[in-house]
Amino acid sequence: MSKQHTTRPITTGTSVVGLVYDGGVLLAADTLLSYGSMAKSFNTPRMVSIDERILLGASGEYSDFQEVVQKVKALALEQKTQSMESLYEDRPLSAKSLWNYLRAVMYQKRSKFNPFWNDVVVAGYENGSSFLGVVDKLGTTLQENCVATGFGAYLAMPLLREQYRPDLSEGEARALLEDCMKVLFYRDCRASARIQLAKVTADGCIISEPYELDQSTGWNAPSMIRPVGDLDGDGGW
Amino acid sequence: MSMSQIHSSAANVAEPSGFSFENTLRNDMILGLPGASMLPQVTKKTGTTIVGVVYNNGVVLGADTRATSGSEVAEKNCEKIHYLSPNMYCCGAGTAADTEKITQLVASQLELLRMNTHSPSRVVTACTLLKRRLFRFQGHISAALVLGGCDINGPCIYQIAPHGSTAKLSYTTMGSGSLAAMAVMESSWKEDMTEEEAVKLVQRSIGAGIFNDLGSGSNCDVCVIRTDSTVSYRRNDVRPNEIGPLRDAVNRSAVLNMIPGLTPLKGGPVRVPHPAKVSLADVDVVMSTSS
Numbered sequence: 001m002s003k004q005h006t007t008r009p010i011t012t013g014t015s016v017v018g019l020v021y022d023g024g025v026l027l028a029a030d031t032l033l034s035y036g037s038m039a040k041s042f043n044t045p046r047m048v049s050i051d052e053r054i055l056l057g058a059s060g061e062y063s064d065f066q067e068v069v070q071k072v073k074a075l076a077l078e079q080k081t082q083s084m085e086s087l088y089e090d091r092p093l094s095a096k097s098l099w100n101y102l103r104a105v106m107y108q109k110r111s112k113f114n115p116f117w118n119d120v121v122v123a124g125y126e127n128g129s130s131f132l133g134v135v136d137k138l139g140t141t142l143q144e145n146c147v148a149t150g151f152g153a154y155l156a157m158p159l160l161r162e163q164y165r166p167d168l169s170e171g172e173a174r175a176l177l178e179d180c181m182k183v184l185f186y187r188d189c190r191a192s193a194r195i196q197l198a199k200v201t202a203d204g205c206i207i208s209e210p211y212e213l214d215q216s217t218g219w220n221a222p223s224m225i226r227p228v229g230d231l232d233g234d235g236g237w
Numbered sequence: 238m239s240m241s242q243i244h245s246s247a248a249n250v251a252e253p254s255g256f257s258f259e260n261t262l263r264n265d266m267i268l269g270l271p272g273a274s275m276l277p278q279v280t281k282k283t284g285t286t287i288v289g290v291v292y293n294n295g296v297v298l299g300a301d302t303r304a305t306s307g308s309e310v311a312e313k314n315c316e317k318i319h320y321l322s323p324n325m326y327c328c329g330a331g332t333a334a335d336t337e338k339i340t341q342l343v344a345s346q347l348e349l350l351r352m353n354t355h356s357p358s359r360v361v362t363a364c365t366l367l368k369r370r371l372f373r374f375q376g377h378i379s380a381a382l383v384l385g386g387c388d389i390n391g392p393c394i395y396q397i398a399p400h401g402s403t404a405k406l407s408y409t410t411m412g413s414g415s416l417a418a419m420a421v422m423e424s425s426w427k428e429d430m431t432e433e434e435a436v437k438l439v440q441r442s443i444g445a446g447i448f449n450d451l452g453s454g455s456n457c458d459v460c461v462i463r464t465d466s467t468v469s470y471r472r473n474d475v476r477p478n479e480i481g482p483l484r485d486a487v488n489r490s491a492v493l494n495m496i497p498g499l500t501p502l503k504g505g506p507v508r509v510p511h512p513a514k515v516s517l518a519d520v521d522v523v524m525s526t527s528s
Contacts, residue, residue: 154416154417154420155416155417155419155420156420157417157449158416158417158418158420158421158445158448158449159420159421159424159445161448161449162421162441162444162445179424180420182423182424183419183420183423183424186423187416187419187420187423221407221427221428222428223291223407223428224407228405233390234359234360234361234388234390234393235361236360236361236364236365236393236395236403236405237403237404237405
């Protein structure tokens, strides 16, 4: 029986950006689903919550993300209902153990040359501290205070590294992430201005409804509107 | 002599003029062979972050100072902001030899033109000279430039790509660190900045390239060209990677740092060195002819 191996992603999502702030973790991603250079859908959520306590977000092949989410939800349910411990106490899935489970899954798939073509971001709040980690399609894991997948690694990480502080308030963290998403919209061809923010704290997860970034000042600078090719100026362009 | 020269001289045909692209096909074929990845990387590329910004009274150019050969740092403090004319400078990314040479050639052309026209060079002139040369070589001259200057039409920045396309912009970045630098630009640029704000923005952008891009590093050079014809070329304006303190912190053996007086004198006549620091070894002793 012949087997097929994933050779390239087809239906894709772009960057997911996240950071740890004082009291939790904040993630951001746009809601654009791309099909090569075509915009397939403007309203697809790329972040989901598991058991309302862990956030999972991913960039890359969307079908692989859907499969990973299905596997993870099945795992969470199994751990909640079918393990021996669950008869006696509530031991929900922890973000860190989910991150490690994903590492095992991704590494095994890639060792068979058939990877889940994603960069998966895992975020949670447990034992009084925040957790933010990423697993890539090769099974590489990173646990960091700031993460950005896809194009975000080149455009958002410099901004996050420059401005990150461990004692950021939620408002400051949100402003920093929105700035990153705005820069991504300007310079990533496969990004949109319609984004979602997701937060996980000691009280659980919240994923916002998709909303549009404020573009009122983006292209209004007079030097951007002024035509340059005219002979009134220097004639150069 | 190339094969085409031998054939044409044999047949008495005029030799073809212009750049011969024959070897480019052969080179591409070689790179496509198995084992091509084992070939040593020979070109010294600048692997760079360069930026240019227009502000209310002029332009500010910035560049990092690392030159790479593959994954080795070839030069820790090279100069990437090249002189074109008293009112124009050009930052270069790509192959170091290409950026150096092409800016020198165009600088010479501009100087001759100034002698002929008795007027200062215009930025659009330099841009046109550069882009026409680059287009003629179809991208084989790997020079990505950020040209900035002030002329009769005001301050402007041009970005010039290796194949010869240009864009006139208020802010731009080029090189391997351009995404990191552009993220800072897009986040913080605004219309009509003061010189201080513009210089600070350029320093931050280059800093983002230095610390987030592996092809860029070391120091930040800044060049401010104002509409009143003054220029501040600030070599190593920011030095965030000083290794002096690190080196001094290393405990090396005293054997490597001999100071006078380490070896105790055992006695006997002490030959004090001549204050002018010359000795018998420095002079020629010649028999005197007069007695």
